[in-house]
Amino acid sequence: MKKRYTLEKKQWDDPIEHAMPERARVPASFDIGGVRIAPATVLAPMAGVTDTVFRRFIKNASMFSTGEGGDVETATTNQQSGCGLIMTEFTSADGLSRMRETKRKRYLTYYDDEHPISAQLFGSNPVTLADSARICQDAGFDIVDLNLGCPAKRVVACNGGSGLLRDLPLIGEIFKAVRAAVSIPFTVKFRMGWNDKNIVCVELAKMAEDCGLNAVALHARTREDGYTGQARWEWIAAVKDAVSIPVIGNGDVRTPEDAAAMVEKTRCDAVMIGRVAPANPWIFRQIAQYTATGRYDSPTxxxxxxxxxxxxxxxxxxxxxxxxxxxxxxxxxxxxxxxxxxxxxxxxxxxxxxxxxxxxxxxxxxxxxxxxxxxxxxxxxxxxxxxxxxxxxxxxxxxxxxxxxxxxxxxxxxxxxx
Incomplete structure (x- = not known):
């Protein structure tokens, strides 16, 4: 039977309920290159979801202030909201490099209040990815990110997304080409490997650091896993032990307790939220509130x-x-x-x-x-x-x-x- 990786199908398999950790909380901030991300929470790039309307909506739904008279609806910058970093939908580097300037602007549309914002690209050609990264830099994005995690068959068939996890030498060429092409921070989001016989996340993270990337994000599943089973956070911890650049954890974070538990168990520098955000766009605000006060409100x-x-x-x-x-x-x-x-x-x-x-x-x-x-x-x-x-x-x-x-x-x- 064919697998379809649609957001509607990305339900959690017997999710683990984490108790509120006594000590660990999501960090107040972290840096990707020269870009300050505050708080240390990231909206995951999701195809068909994280367009400019959804990104701005999440930012505004996530606003939280502990100051006197603070109000979650007070106009603020993204760095002051409950969501520290917003990412675009993943965009084809091949398509971006070929399309007309007017159409390109539509794909790369964002607003001033979305900063800091990261543009995510996928592809397998180092030259094309480097060209597209320059386009994103020229468009004013704060960060450019490479997608090595998408498990969708049509993406993998083009050797994009998680398909590249079977070719580490080519990934190395891409890292070097993109790093040489742009001066803004360069990051990568990847999975543990193609399957359980091909776990490459630690080696890949070390390669990223050696090639000058500024942060890595690990979705703690293999491509073969898709979105099934439990995310294996121990591999996030292993990546954190292996590199000195920031490590962003991703996978099975549904609640503020989950986010705090991930930080406690893996010591990751930031937490990335994906499929829960469309159902609960207040998740970032709840994490910020829980971090500040030890409690959080449910939406009315x-x-x-x-x-x-x-x-x-x-x-x-x-x-x-x-x-x-x-x-x-x-x-x-x-x-x-x-x-x-x-x-x-x-x-x-x-x-x-x-x-x-x-x-x-x-x-x-x-x-x-x-x-x-x-x-x-x-x-x-x-x-x-x-x-x-x-x-x-x-x-x-x-x-x-x-x-x-x-x-x-x-x-x-x-x-x-x-």
């Missing part, structure tokens, strides 16, 4: 409502802005241009539906909202469905305070918590 219904609606609204606005830019560039609205704009609108709604499953995780009756969103044809209809759902929930909460009765229609039969 109003938090979820504001989060879902704000994210979808930002997505609609981004599509509208792209359309406006297209119109401004065009001398006339051609049939092809109109088709392209209609496709963008459909893509926007499609992405809303994709995120609906994650954003409504843990919401009682969330299946009803998902059905409304999946049936919607336009972005406005999605927003209306969100408004209606949470308005009804708020009204039900008021009613339950008065007579402790929740209207049955708000809780579909056989369903309580998604």
């Amino acid at each position: 219904d109003q938090d979820r409502y504001r989060m879902i609606r704000d994210y979808f609204q930002k997505m609609v606005e981004e599509i509208e802005m792209e359309n406006a830019n297209e119109i401004a560039r065009a001398e006339a609205i051609t049939a092809a241009g109109q088709i392209a704009r209609e496709k963008q609108a459909r893509d926007c709604v499609g992405k809303m539906k994709q995120f609906a499953a994650w954003f409504t995780h843990g919401v009682p009756g969330g299946g009803a909202l998902r059905k409304q969103i999946f049936d919607a044809k336009k972005g406005a209809a999605v927003l209306d469905a969100v408004d209606e759902f949470f308005t009804r929930r708020a009204e039900a909460a008021v009613a339950s305070e008065e007579d402790e009765v929740v209207p049955a229609e708000l809780v579909p039969a056989g369903e309580y918590c998604d």
Whole structure:
């Protein structure tokens, strides 16, 4: 049976529940080259997820301040938020080097409030990767990162992502070519190896340090593991013992307790969060709060409502802005241009539906909202469905305070918590 590595399928296998460590906490900061990352938490690059809308959304959802009068919604820089470093979706170096400048800008779009931000590339040609790294540097990215972890078949088939883990000499050539091409910090994210018979993470980390890379991030699984089984944190510890450059740990961090436990068990310099972020975009804020106070808050219904609606609204606005830019560039609205704009609108709604499953995780009756969103044809209809759902929930909460009765229609039969 073929494996499909989609985010929806990346569920945890019998996750380990970690107790709150008495001593260890996620570090307040660490440095990648000359770039200060504060706090020491990183949003993992995720294909189809970590576009500019999601990155900015995570940054704003993650804001946390312990100062007097501090508010998680106070405007702040990324270094002051609960998420220390944001990473782009992985981008094909081959595609980036070939595409037109206008299209390239769309792929490399980011905003000033996303700094520090890292651009992640994948590919297997040292020259092409070096050229693409220079493009990212010229575009103003703070860090460039090489993907040696993606297990997707279509990426591995091109000898990209984790496919390169079978060819350490070629990885060495890539490290040297990219390092020579850019002056900004250069990092790599990789897996333990191709399979259990080919564990190369320690050797690879040493090679990265020898070639002048500024940090390494290890997802403690093999390519063959995909996203199954337990992440083997002991290999993060082994990499940390082997090199002096910063080591970022990745794999099975679902809660602030998990993040603290990873630091305690591996002594890693930072923690990278991936698949939990779409379902719980407050995870970075919770880690920051737990680090500062020893406790953290769970999101309320109003938090979820504001989060879902704000994210979808930002997505609609981004599509509208792209359309406006297209119109401004065009001398006339051609049939092809109109088709392209209609496709963008459909893509926007499609992405809303994709995120609906994650954003409504843990919401009682969330299946009803998902059905409304999946049936919607336009972005406005999605927003209306969100408004209606949470308005009804708020009204039900008021009613339950008065007579402790929740209207049955708000809780579909056989369903309580998604």
